[in-house]
Amino acid sequence: MLNRPWSSRLRRAALARTPMGLVSVRFLWPGLSREQRIHRQLLLSSVPRAPRPAAAALSGWLWLRWSAWFGWRDAMRTVRARGDLVEREWGVTRRRQLRAVLWCALAHGIPPRDFYVFQLYRPERRARAWEYVYGVETAAFHRWRTGAGDVAASYDLLQDKHAFADVMGGLGVPVVPTTAVVPAFEDAAGMARAFRELAVDGVLFAKPRHGQRAQGVVRAEVHGGDVRFSALSGRTLTDEELDRRISARRGSDDYVIQPYVGTHPELEDLGSARDEAVTVRLITTARHGQIAATCGYLEVPLRNRGRGYALFEIDTATGELDGADHALCFAVRAEDVTSLRELGRVAAGRAVPGWSDLVAHARCAHRQVPDLHSVAWDFIVGPYGPVLLEGNTNWGTAPLQIFHGPLLAERTTR
Numbered sequence: 582m583l584n585r586p587w588s589s590r591l592r593r594a595a596l597a598r599t600p601m602g603l604v605s606v607r608f609l610w611p612g613l614s615r616e617q618r619i620h621r622q623l624l625l626s627s628v629p630r631a632p633r634p635a636a637a638a639l640s641g642w643l644w645l646r647w648s649a650w651f652g653w654r655d656a657m658r659t660v661r662a663r664g665d666l667v668e669r670e671w672g673v674t675r676r677r678q679l680r681a682v683l684w685c686a687l688a689h690g691i692p693p694r695d696f697y698v699f700q701l702y703r704p705e706r707r708a709r710a711w712e713y714v715y716g717v718e719t720a721a722f723h724r725w726r727t728g729a730g731d732v733a734a735s736y737d738l739l740q741d742k743h744a745f746a747d748v749m750g751g752l753g754v755p756v757v758p759t760t761a762v763v764p765a766f767e768d769a770a771g772m773a774r775a776f777r778e779l780a781v782d783g784v785l786f787a788k789p790r791h792g793q794r795a796q797g798v799v800r801a802e803v804h805g806g807d808v809r810f811s812a813l814s815g816r817t818l819t820d821e822e823l824d825r826r827i828s829a830r831r832g833s834d835d836y837v838i839q840p841y842v843g844t845h846p847e848l849e850d851l852g853s854a855r856d857e858a859v860t861v862r863l864i865t866t867a868r869h870g871q872i873a874a875t876c877g878y879l880e881v882p883l884r885n886r887g888r889g890y891a892l893f894e895i896d897t898a899t900g901e902l903d904g905a906d907h908a909l910c911f912a913v914r915a916e917d918v919t920s921l922r923e924l925g926r927v928a929a930g931r932a933v934p935g936w937s938d939l940v941a942h943a944r945c946a947h948r949q950v951p952d953l954h955s956v957a958w959d960f961i962v963g964p965y966g967p968v969l970l971e972g973n974t975n976w977g978t979a980p981l982q983i984f985h986g987p988l989l990a991e992r993t994t995r
Contacts, residue, residue: 590629591639598651600643601627602718604690616711616989623721644690652686652693659693666915673702685710692716698910698979699987712987714978722988723975726954735950739972740791742837748949754942755968757961760785760838769823773808776801776838784841789834797826842963845934851881851927858961860970861895861933863940864981865947866955872944875955876981879933881924891924894984900936903984904929910983939967946972 594601602624607617628636660682664675681702685691691701695715701707714722738745746756761779766772772787779785782803789797799818802809810818818826844859851859863877877895879902892911894903904925908918933939943958946969950956957976960967982988 588631588635591631591635594629594639595642597643598646599692599717600624600647600690601640602690602721603715604640604644604647605688607689614711619725619989620711620718623718623725626724627718627721647690648687652690653683656682656686656693659697663697666918667697667702667909669915670909670918671702678702681707690717695979699982700910709987709990712989713982714988716977716979719978720975722978723955727952728954730952732950732952735953736974738950739956739974742788742790742971743835745971749946749969752945752949754945755966757839757842757968757970760840762790763836763838765834765836766827768827769810769820772799772801772810772823772827775836776803776808777806779803779838781840786839786841787836788839790837791834799823799826842961842968845962845964845966847931847934848879848962851879851924858963861939861960861962861967862957862976862980863895863897863943863960864955864957864976865943867947867951867953870951872947872951874940874943876985878980878984879928881928891921891928892980893925893928895933895936897940900933900939902928902931902933907983910979934962935966942967942969 603620604624605617605620607613608621608624613621628640630636631639656679660675660679664678667673667678668675682693682696685696685701685707686693689710691710692715695713696702699706699710699713701710738748743759743762746759750756760781763775766775776785776787782805785801785803787799787801798813800811800813802811810823812818842858848859859882860880861877862880864875866873866875874897877897879893879895881891881893890911892907894905895901896903904927906922906925908921908925911917911921939960939962942960946958947953947956950972953974955976957973959970959973961970962968978988
């Protein structure tokens, strides 16, 4: 039985540290609310296709591991990291936070991190807990919203960075130029050799040809024959670390080499000292043949904070930044809150350069994949205007819900 086609999917899924969605005894009760029915549907759709006994055993195994160990561990670690900050800002003691986090995690499968992102320590937010879409069910939620049609061609286009850039560039949408497409590297020495052979100095990025959300991306500084590799955070990668990154994808994919695109002068003071551009994410939705700009936000890399980012909502009609205080949703430390709030005051009221063009480019791009319900388009706001990086189908829903409210609320679900 373990050699059946579905058995490998089950073995991979069994290694997960969380359930495949929200899991609650309430799902067995009659008279579920609309939101609870959706969560139950998302959970069932996440289980790999297999005979029912095998699928049930997998679900039980994941829930047992979560309720017996990982749920407790994640809850205590998260409260330890964020508890003092919430107690100072909201007066909710760490003991009360831990009780609430454990209840949400063990009784319903809500990840402890999402408990803080959506501020469920506030009673009025916790009363609406069923209206949120959580990280463990993001992929299932997007599949549910897109529907049952055949969307493989659209997924393939967005996954292939090189083909995507060719198509969008042919439509007149500005894209990051491709310096080269090279075969998969064998090791760190092979990657360094490939960059030297390009004979291009400056900051370059090596990205797996297929993929999204910056997975597997390596940053390279090339000066003459000297090549230094680092993570997107700017942290230098040793040869051993680089070998591990490469080995995870060895032989499976080509790499696309692209140059660094700077930040527009009007936004430079918001960015960090490292060579990482200020970016915009614009989420578009397709409904009844119309493409609408649903939500946009600016992502600003924070100074001296590794992969940390500040997110500021953008008015989709005007392109103006909202400096509203959402620091506690994203921050872990007190100094993070201070930095985010100061940056919010600086950003408030500014307009994103070239905003109307950016929206037009996103709508044009979405028209090439009209069978997808929603796509998150990532743009660099470069020195000469917006430049499209990629489109994401499995985009994280937390920022949209922080800015606009829970996705499963009647007014936001379409």
